[in-house]
Amino acid sequence: MSDEMWALAFDRSKSDWDKSRGLGKVRVPKPVLDESRNPLDAERVIIKVHYTGFCGSDKGIWNRNAFKDMIFGSLDEEGKDYRVTGHELLGEVAEAGSLAEKHYGFRPGDMVTTESHITCGKCLQCRIGQREVCQNELIIGFSLDGCFAQYIKLPAKVLWKSDPNKIRPEVGAIQEPFGNAVHACTKVDLRGKSLAVFGCGTIGLFTILTARALGVSKIIGVEPKEENARLAERIGADEVIRFEPKDGWRSDPGVVTAVREFGGDGVDVAIEMAGYNSSVNNALRSVRMGGEVVLFGIKTGDFQIERLDRVIVAGVTMYSVIGRRIFETWNISTNLLEARENQIQDRIFDVILDKGKDTVIPITDFDPDDFERRFDAHPKVIIKWI
Ligand SMILES: [Zn+2]
Numbered sequence: 001m002s003d004e005m006w007a008l009a010f011d012r013s014k015s016d017w018d019k020s021r022g023l024g025k026v027r028v029p030k031p032v033l034d035e036s037r038n039p040l041d042a043e044r045v046i047i048k049v050h051y052t053g054f055c056g057s058d059k060g061i062w063n064r065n066a067f068k069d070m071i072f073g074s075l076d077e078e079g080k081d082y083r084v085t086g087h088e089l090l091g092e093v094a095e096a097g098s099l100a101e102k103h104y105g106f107r108p109g110d111m112v113t114t115e116s117h118i119t120c121g122k123c124l125q126c127r128i129g130q131r132e133v134c135q136n137e138l139i140i141g142f143s144l145d146g147c148f149a150q151y152i153k154l155p156a157k158v159l160w161k162s163d164p165n166k167i168r169p170e171v172g173a174i175q176e177p178f179g180n181a182v183h184a185c186t187k188v189d190l191r192g193k194s195l196a197v198f199g200c201g202t203i204g205l206f207t208i209l210t211a212r213a214l215g216v217s218k219i220i221g222v223e224p225k226e227e228n229a230r231l232a233e234r235i236g237a238d239e240v241i242r243f244e245p246k247d248g249w250r251s252d253p254g255v256v257t258a259v260r261e262f263g264g265d266g267v268d269v270a271i272e273m274a275g276y277n278s279s280v281n282n283a284l285r286s287v288r289m290g291g292e293v294v295l296f297g298i299k300t301g302d303f304q305i306e307r308l309d310r311v312i313v314a315g316v317t318m319y320s321v322i323g324r325r326i327f328e329t330w331n332i333s334t335n336l337l338e339a340r341e342n343q344i345q346d347r348i349f350d351v352i353l354d355k356g357k358d359t360v361i362p363i364t365d366f367d368p369d370d371f372e373r374r375f376d377a378h379p380k381v382i383i384k385w386i
């Protein structure tokens with residue numbers, strides 16, 4: 001076996017972060033397990049990558065508008081110049097450290113996906129069952145080399161088994177972002193409720209599918225882009241309203257009125273997946289008195305809440321959701337995807353991924369301009385490594 005492999009990486013010795021874009025398809029050393037030099041490798045595995053998902057965060061690296069500090073800081077610590085990106089994975093365990101099976105139950109041949117947050121296990125949050133907010137987490141593809149590569153080395157503790165006979169591999173590779181939707185939808189009780197989803201991008205679409213399977217009674221989507229709005233309708237939103245996004249932080253009275261009417265006098269629950277200040281205010285103004293707002297969309301900077309007094313007097317509850325509950329969310333995600341009668345898996349593949357047409361790209365065909373066109377045209381693209 002060659003000791004080099006193909007990977008998609010950012011290399012700071014070759015590209016100036018502020019003057020470049022994209023990811024280079026490059027040859028890098030293949031990761032190895034070497035327990036004599038690094039005893040922690042005993043609990044690690046080498047995974048042969050089959051399929052990987054490309055997400056909004058990867059787009060942030062591609063366009064150089066996010067994650068610079070995390071990448072450069074971790075490269076300084078490792079004393080190297082390139083970061084292999086990617087964190088949504090389906091692959092096969094190719095080699096396992098001597099304790100990977102004994103401690104975590106993984107051995108060569110297992111098909112796995114991975115949690116992208118590597119948690120420390122030692123901080124207060126890890127110890128009390130809130131690992132999604134670990135104080136010392138590392139993130140695959142940002143603070144250590146990721147899965148846009150033929151092989152990746154990972155701690156066995158972050159892996160999650162995925163049976164390709166039950167979950168097709170292209171969908172198996174995107175259980176990490178699907179888990180964000182599952183986490184958001186399980187933060188509140190959706191049974192029999194009316195729901196508004198603000199932002200019907202990839203995770204907003206997953207939210208519509210999940211909420212439906214969990215027994216929500218009716219769903220309205222709010223989405224500016226025509227393509228996403230159409231997909232939201234095709235996968236089961238009862239109604240989707242489109243609007244012209246405006247600058248500024250204030251709510252959009254047209255959107256708020258339409259969503260409130262849909263719910264009767266406001267919806268029971270709003271899930272905010274876009275992260276714009278105005279969208280957060282739309283969500284807060286659209287729920288009924290005593291309603292709930294789940295915040296997942298994220299943009300850096302200060303936000304203004306419109307009429308906070310009214311939010312308080314209306315008894316509206318706000319939650320924030322980050323990552324996935326490890327591994328509770330993964331277990332629910334697996335069950336939802338494997339239960340074919342809810343049609344989640346088929347709608348992800350047939351509709352959101354358009355049956356793989358233009359959305360599943362073999363790494364051998366990788367061309368930066370063509371790849372960029374594809375990830376701009378579709379809510380999700382998948383890179384095939386085998
Ligand atoms: Zn992601």
Ligand SMILES: [Zn+2]
Pocket residue numbers: 119120121122123124125126134135136137
């Ligand atoms: Zn921790």
